[in-house]
Every structure is written in structure tokens, then in C-alpha cells.
Amino acid sequence: MDAAVSGPRPPVRSSKDQFRPESSGLRASPAIGAAVGVPWMAGACGRCAWCRAGMETICPEGGATGFSCDGGYAEYMVARADFVGLIPDGVDLVRIAPILCAGVTTHRGLRRSEARAGEFVAIIGAGGLGHVAVQYARVLGFRPIVLDVDPAKLDLARRLGAEAVVEAGPDATGIVTALTGGGAAAAIVTAPAPAAFEQSLALIRPGGTAVFIGLPGGGRDAIRLSIAAISNWEKSIRGSNVGTRQDLQEAVDFAARGLVAATVETVPFDQVNEALARLRRGEVLGRLVLDSAGRPSLQAFCPDLQHAVHKAAQGLQADQPGHGHGIAPCRIGRRASASSPAGGAGAIGAGRRRVRSRS
DSSP, rough: OOSEEEEEEOOOOOOOEEEESTTTSSSSSOOEEEEEEEEEEEEEOOSSSSHHTTOOOGGOOEEBBTEEEEEOSSSSEEEEESSSOHHHOTOOHHHHHGGTHHHHHHHHHHTTTOOOTSEEEEOOOSSHHHHHHHHHHHHOOEEEEEEEEHHHHHHHHHHHOSEEEEESSTTTTHHHHHHHTOOOOOEEEOOOOOOHHHHHHHEEEEEEEEEEOOEEEEEEEEOOOOOHHHHHHHHHHOEOOOOEEEHHHHHHHHHHHHHOOOOOOEGGGGGHHHHHHHHHHHSSSSSSEEEESSSSSSHHHOTTHHHHHHHHHHHHHSSSSSOOEEEEEEEHHHHHHHHOOOOOOOESSSSSOOOOOOO
């Protein structure tokens, strides 16, 4: 599943594309020209114990779009057709982009919490992940309580369906305990702050589950917890890593039906550095989507590009004997408009594009 292009990988977590099959061995191939979403999880072996158990997200041979294989901030890309999400006709491709990463991640995290409909779920962080998590929580029948340090993000969470919002801090534990009558059934940690993970155990009731989703990274990737508090009250900590193909399709379907909608802001592609700086400063509500319209076409610099991508796809297929999986080289389209339904943007955290593959 390594991409044919050597050197640094073009970054993106997921993409939206317009599809044409590269191989006749596809299983239930998307129709030619259909919009598809290329997610963070680029593929899995399909043979190991984890894949057979429906846990392909932790397949030892799994790939990640933009890391172990080339990403989607380009006109063309190669993706495994059996790992793309099917996007129904008429869906706004800009708004669906974050669903391919933030949406599937939080949807799976909520399901892995094993909370039941009607129970309280604490969602820590109301940013790019958290603001869609609150919507999936409502769709699944939970009673979401959202914590964040930013009043604007708490206001957004309230408008998106949070039953209650709480300013994050030392007093939050007592407030949540009082609101829930003893603690939430589960806590979903989306904020990349060690303090949020440490507090999550105090927010859940005895027997509850804390699901870790956000990734602080670097030197902040460690926390201190009370072993006695976990053992004596039989609390659980569970990790959740993006989502399987089934999780992806469920997340997309909820959004396509209008039950979940990402809050997005479109940014010109040449402002990507400032967009990333805004994310680091915590100045973004929801998600940013990069609009690549107006960028010089790679075809202008390399007339044989599409043929080269076609040959690269054939090479990737040759490296995977016996899998029966097709590879779809993708071409980014124009910005969605009344005259051109194809999308042409890349979302930060959930890339967005329109893909086509050669026959």
C-alpha cells in the first residue's frame, strides 16, 4: 500500500473523489463518476485476527492516508477502492469532508463507550472533533454534556444539541456529577490536553468508561491516574482509533440524511499556513476546508501525469497479489458550484476532493 511517489507524503487525512474503477476485480465498485471519500485509514490486510474480528483499525499492516501512503492535497491520488466511503448524490462535499475524519472518529468512539441510549455522555472538548461528537451522541440517543474552556465553542455545542455545557476546570467534576446524579456513563476525550484525559475518570460514574480519542503528542503524551480509583470503582479506559469501513459509512450516512452537519469555514489553499496557525491558537470553530480552486493544474506541468498515475496504480496492484482489491487513481476537480457539482477542496483534518480513475 505504499504510494508510488517517493519522498515526503502529501498531507491529508481524507479526501472526496470522483471514481472510475482501475481493476475488474473490485467488490461492489462505486459507479463511474461517483463521489467517494478517501479516509485516514488507507487499508488493512483483511487476513489477520484483528481484521477478521472487525477491528481493521488496528491491523498491523494497515496504512494511513498522508503518512504511509500519499495524501489528498493534489490533483491525483491512488486509493484502494474497497476502503473509500460512498457519498450519496447531492451531498455538499465541503461539509461532508470533516465527517470522513472527525465524524467517523467520534462516531466510533461513542459506540466503543458501550453507553446506552438515554444515558449521559460527557464530551471533553468542543472543537473539530467535539462539535460533531455532540451531534452523533444525540443521534445515538445519548444525553451529551460538553466541556470546554472556550465560551464560543460551548455556545456552538449548545446550539448543536448539548443537553448541558460546562466550563472545563477544577469545578467541572462536581458540576457534571450533580447534573448526572453520580457521573456520566462515559466520557469521550477529544481535547488534546493531558488534563482533559486525567479528569475524564472523575467525570464518569462507577463502572463507566473513558474513551481516549484526542492525541496530545510529543512530551504531553503521558498522564497520571489513580489506580485505586479505577480498580475500586471498576472504571474502564478504552482507546479508539479513527474507524472501520462500516463506521465510516455509518458516519457518512448520518450526515447525508441531515442528522449531523460539520461547521466549516472555507479557506483559500494559498492561506494554508495561516490556517494551521489559527488551529494551533485555538481560533477555529469547527473545521477549516481548503479551497484548491485556482491552483495551477499539475497537468500543465506534466502532460503525461494521468498516464503516470495509471501505471503507478498498476504497480501497486502487482504488489498486492491475491487481494482482489482495486486501486483508484484520483483527480481533484473544481470547487462545487451550480455549473460544476464536483468539489475541489481539501479539508484540514479531513481532506476533501473529487476523484476520477482511468479505465
